[in-house]
Amino acid sequence: xxxxxxxxxxxxxxxxxxxxxxxxxxxxxxxxxxxxxxxxxxxxxxxxxxxxxxxxxxxxxxxxxxxxxxxxxxxxxxxxxxxxxxxxxxxxxxxxxxxxxxxxxxxxxxxxxxxxxxxxxxxxxxxxxxxxxxxxxxxxxxxxxxxxxxxxxxxxxxxxxxxxxxxxxxxxxxxxxxxxxxxxxxxxxxxxxxxxxxxxxxxxxxxxxxxxxxxxxxxxxxxxxxxxxxxxxxxxxxxxxxxxxxxxxxxxxxxxxxxxxxxxxxxxxxxxxxxxxxxxxxxxxxxxxxxxxxxxxxxxxxxxxxxxxxxxxxxxxxxxxxxxxxxxxxxxxxxxxxxxxxxxxxxxxxxxxxxxxxxxxxxxxxxxxxxxxxxxxxxxxxxxxxxxxxxxxxxxxxxxxxxxxxxxxxxxxxxxxxxxxxxxxxxxxxxxxxxxxxxxxxxxxxxxxxxxxxxxxxxxx
Amino acid sequence: xxxxxxxxxxxxxxxxxxxxxxxxxxxxxxxxxxxxxxxxxxxxxxxxxxxxxxxxxxxxxxxxxxxxxxxxxxxxxxxxxxxxxxxxxxxxxxxxxxxxxxxxxxxxxxxxxxxxxxxxxxxxxxxxxxxxxxxxxxxxxxxxxxxxxxxxxxxxxxxxxxxxxxxxxxxxxxxxxxxxxxxxxxxxxxxxxxxxxxxxxxxxxxxxxxxxxxxxxxxxxxxxxxxxxxxxxxxxxxxxxxxxxxxxxxxxxxxxxxxxxxxxxxxxxxxxxxxxxxxxxxxxxxxxxxxxxxxxxxxxxxxxxxxxxxxxxxxxxxxxxxxxxxxxxxxxxxxxxxxxxxxxxxxxxxxxxxxxxxxxxxxxxxxxxxxxxxxxxxxxxxxxxxxxxxxxxxxxxxxxxxxxxxxxxxxxxxxxxxxxxxxxxxxxxxxxxxxxxxxxxxxxxxxxxxxxxxxxxxxxx
Numbered sequence: 001x002x003x004x005x006x007x008x009x010x011x012x013x014x015x016x017x018x019x020x021x022x023x024x025x026x027x028x029x030x031x032x033x034x035x036x037x038x039x040x041x042x043x044x045x046x047x048x049x050x051x052x053x054x055x056x057x058x059x060x061x062x063x064x065x066x067x068x069x070x071x072x073x074x075x076x077x078x079x080x081x082x083x084x085x086x087x088x089x090x091x092x093x094x095x096x097x098x099x100x101x102x103x104x105x106x107x108x109x110x111x112x113x114x115x116x117x118x119x120x121x122x123x124x125x126x127x128x129x130x131x132x133x134x135x136x137x138x139x140x141x142x143x144x145x146x147x148x149x150x151x152x153x154x155x156x157x158x159x160x161x162x163x164x165x166x167x168x169x170x171x172x173x174x175x176x177x178x179x180x181x182x183x184x185x186x187x188x189x190x191x192x193x194x195x196x197x198x199x200x201x202x203x204x205x206x207x208x209x210x211x212x213x214x215x216x217x218x219x220x221x222x223x224x225x226x227x228x229x230x231x232x233x234x235x236x237x238x239x240x241x242x243x244x245x246x247x248x249x250x251x252x253x254x255x256x257x258x259x260x261x262x263x264x265x266x267x268x269x270x271x272x273x274x275x276x277x278x279x280x281x282x283x284x285x286x287x288x289x290x291x292x293x294x295x296x297x298x299x300x301x302x303x304x305x306x307x308x309x310x311x312x313x314x315x316x317x318x319x320x321x322x323x324x325x326x327x328x329x330x331x332x333x334x335x336x337x338x339x340x341x342x343x344x345x346x347x348x349x350x351x352x353x354x355x356x357x358x359x360x361x362x363x364x365x366x367x368x369x370x371x372x373x374x375x376x377x378x379x380x381x382x383x384x385x386x387x388x389x390x391x392x393x394x395x396x397x398x399x400x401x402x403x404x405x406x407x408x409x410x411x412x413x414x415x416x417x418x419x420x421x422x423x424x425x426x427x428x429x430x431x432x433x434x435x436x437x438x439x440x441x442x443x444x445x446x447x448x449x450x451x452x453x454x455x456x457x458x459x460x461x
Numbered sequence: 462x463x464x465x466x467x468x469x470x471x472x473x474x475x476x477x478x479x480x481x482x483x484x485x486x487x488x489x490x491x492x493x494x495x496x497x498x499x500x501x502x503x504x505x506x507x508x509x510x511x512x513x514x515x516x517x518x519x520x521x522x523x524x525x526x527x528x529x530x531x532x533x534x535x536x537x538x539x540x541x542x543x544x545x546x547x548x549x550x551x552x553x554x555x556x557x558x559x560x561x562x563x564x565x566x567x568x569x570x571x572x573x574x575x576x577x578x579x580x581x582x583x584x585x586x587x588x589x590x591x592x593x594x595x596x597x598x599x600x601x602x603x604x605x606x607x608x609x610x611x612x613x614x615x616x617x618x619x620x621x622x623x624x625x626x627x628x629x630x631x632x633x634x635x636x637x638x639x640x641x642x643x644x645x646x647x648x649x650x651x652x653x654x655x656x657x658x659x660x661x662x663x664x665x666x667x668x669x670x671x672x673x674x675x676x677x678x679x680x681x682x683x684x685x686x687x688x689x690x691x692x693x694x695x696x697x698x699x700x701x702x703x704x705x706x707x708x709x710x711x712x713x714x715x716x717x718x719x720x721x722x723x724x725x726x727x728x729x730x731x732x733x734x735x736x737x738x739x740x741x742x743x744x745x746x747x748x749x750x751x752x753x754x755x756x757x758x759x760x761x762x763x764x765x766x767x768x769x770x771x772x773x774x775x776x777x778x779x780x781x782x783x784x785x786x787x788x789x790x791x792x793x794x795x796x797x798x799x800x801x802x803x804x805x806x807x808x809x810x811x812x813x814x815x816x817x818x819x820x821x822x823x824x825x826x827x828x829x830x831x832x833x834x835x836x837x838x839x840x841x842x843x844x845x846x847x848x849x850x851x852x853x854x855x856x857x858x859x860x861x862x863x864x865x866x867x868x869x870x871x872x873x874x875x876x877x878x879x880x881x882x883x884x885x886x887x888x889x890x891x892x893x894x895x896x897x898x899x900x901x902x903x904x905x906x907x908x909x910x911x912x913x914x915x916x917x918x919x920x921x922x
Binding site: 103104155159179190197198217238244376416417419457 | 610678
């Protein structure tokens with residue numbers, strides 16, 4: 001640690017107390033989460049409240065040292081990566097649910113609260129945050145704001161951006177912007193909270209947020225259908241959506257399905273394990289739910305005689321089905337650094353896109369694992385091959401295949417994971433040039449000295 | 462018209478054709494809509510497409526002449542007011558529904574399309590834009606984006622901001638930002654469309670938008686309940702929301718109810734016309750809808766024996782009830798320029814707020830008409846007295862009463878009407894100072910010469 005960092009450490013220690021500042025190897029010994037380079041910094045501070053965050057930011061700004069905010073470290077694209085001369089500001093102590101108003105349907109929470117904690121607290125009032133994702137026990141509200149997280153319920157309740165009524169953020173110069181609106185309807189000038197949502201900590205550090213809660217419906221029927229084609233999937237989606245009760249619609253193309261079923265040793269009587277596509281549907285519970293789900297099941301089987309299906313008869317059967325979809329860690333464990341993508345497009349484009357990339361990637365001797373949130377037009381694609389075994393030219397080919405025509409069709413190269421470091425070149429290549437120039441202007445206006453998470457998303461103009 | 466304006470008129474005429482440029486009195490002869498000062502400008506141009514808008518903006522920028530975009534002119538706070546030396550850019554010819562994808566549930570439309578036109582086109586596919594307001598036949602998509610319009614369905618589908626997937630805008634320097642995303646899930650850098658939504662044309666002119674459509678449920682039961690108190694209203698709201706079918710929840714406090722019922726000569730057998738509060742509930746139709754609504758009705762009457770109610774037995778009865786709520790023009794006709802407010806707050810705060818302002822305003826010999834969207838915590842307050850009869854000191858007192866504690870409780874001084882010219886002093890007084898300073902920084906970064914709708918919302922820093 002150089003002298004400048006040591007001096008800054010003293011200042012920060014005076015702000016937060018020595019026990020809340022880790023230095024050097026103490027930082028390296030913390031769990032880096034989903035991205036190894038997260039713990040590269042020599043200093044990691046855990047402020048107790050917004051005022052402490054602001055004081056730390058002012059100290060760093062005065063020293064010209066840049067800052068990277070960390071939540072649950074579940075990000076997949078390197079938005080939290082740090083180098084030695086940086087300071088990590090962890091939100092782990094901003095972990096209080098400060099208020100929950102069941103009548104208004106709002107919760108005011110610290111940025112370090114996990115979404116799972118919000119779910120638990122809201123559930124007691126028959127409410128939920130309207131957003132859910134596999135890393136619910138670790139992902140923090142602040143981190144989900146930073147990446148505009150999506151997850152499993154977006155087609156019903158929107159993405160993180162739509163669940164946030166207000167927020168508080170510490171700006172790069174240490175000022176505190178307090179916009180803790182608790183209402184849905186605001187038409188009172190520029191709605192600046194949306195600048196911070198999805199900015200991955202490059203414009204400021206979100207310290208508190210007001211979440212909008214939604215009435216929680218009981219969990220209902222879960223089924224998995226094997227389908228003969230992508231068109232059958234769209235038609236199944238249409239039928240399922242008509243119930244008005246569809247909660248989740250997760251598709252697994254064959255390669256991915258095989259990966260999971262072999263690992264978990266899953267099968268079911270009369271279920272067609274060889275179908276090209278497998279579709280999990282979950283419905284809301286309550287009166288009439290079983291009938292509605294049963295009617296969907298029958299309508300699909302009738303229209304597509306090749307389809308088969310399994311309707312979970314117990315919670316554990318439902319969980320076994322969900323695990324096939326949610327447990328993707330094995331891919332990465334078997335293939336460290338395996339390329340992984342997160343794209344979105346209009347639902348109507350999904351079947352043709354999946355087929356096109358599958359054929360093109362298989363022609364390169366790759367076995368793409370394709371799965372995702374059909375209701376949101378959001379696909380995840382993993383290539384089960386270790387990063388070390390993929391030369392740069394091949395990686396460029398893979399990206400070219402995945403990106404071709406995506407933005408032109410109204411889709412996105414990053415649906416819910418963010419830009420971070422891993423997707424910067426795609427942002428540069430795929431974004432509208434005027435929009436990109438504007439992003440850089442905004443970054444320059446708010447963070448002229450590039451102190452907030454530099455190197456992520458965009459550089460100042 | 463001065464020589465500079467005449468010269469600019471020639472240039473603009475060359476861009477759009479003489480038939481699409483009005484000058485001087487021709488502008489004054491157009492319908493100013495809801496704000497008399499809308500038609501103060503000497504030039505009003507109607508470009509045919511985005512390229513023409515950009516060319517007009519470049520011509521105005523080169524001449525140093527400022528621009529005010531106009532949609533349907535239904536704005537209530539003077540966001541479209543113009544002076545002689547300005548140019549009105551009307552979106553009236555950007556009036557095409559360019560695409561509608563019923564599978565993906567999206568529509569790409571010109572900014573000048575009315576929301577009613579979108580509703581009609583989507584209805585053919587069993588879809589709707591998820592937003593509705595009384596001025597549906599006139600209000601344009603572009604204008605609703607500019608003010609982040611709310612309306613009657615916000616508690617279900619969000620406000621305009623939540624219905625927009627992508628947009629295209631002409632910037633103050635004539636560049637075109639094209640962000641016509643068609644997907645809900647995007648985490649690809651700063652989501653700049655949100656800067657333009659609610660900016661009232663001060664950062665650029667929105668020319669096209671991608672709207673998210675929602676499955677349309679058939680219209681269902683409409684009822685009106687007379688209730689003994691605000692607490693009864695909250696409890697009724699809770700009961701109604703549990704059905705999962707609540708479409709609209711519009712309250713009318715006694716003064717406003719009296720105003721409408723006397724004008725329309727409305728009454729119903731056994732309905733308590735003297736109750737302090739009247740509550741319209743509309744539910745989605747479909748199987749079980751009548752039963753669900755009936756159960757709400759009975760539960761409320763049981764819990765509040767003083768409550769009475771009327772369940773519409775026909776479409777015309779339902780319309781008669783809705784007219785009581787929606788037809789507010791008479792207030793303004795009888796009292797030209799009557800003060801009107803549009804505030805929001807957590808639902809739980811509504812009863813106490815309404816009671817407090819009623820008493821305080823009545824103490825000033827004023828008769829506040831209070832009504833609004835309960836599900837959104839959004840109240841409208843009109844004072845039936847001509848502007849000419851309200852001295853500035855009284856107006857200041859009225860505003861003080863209405864604003865007291867509103868922002869501190871997480872509410873807003875402008876829920877869905879915007880800031881325009883009428884609410885600028887409230888924005889200055891009520892907004893977080895850091896947020897306000899940031900707004901000005903953003904305005905300065907995007908529009909340094911203050912060419913886009915100057916004098917509205919904020920001035921550049």
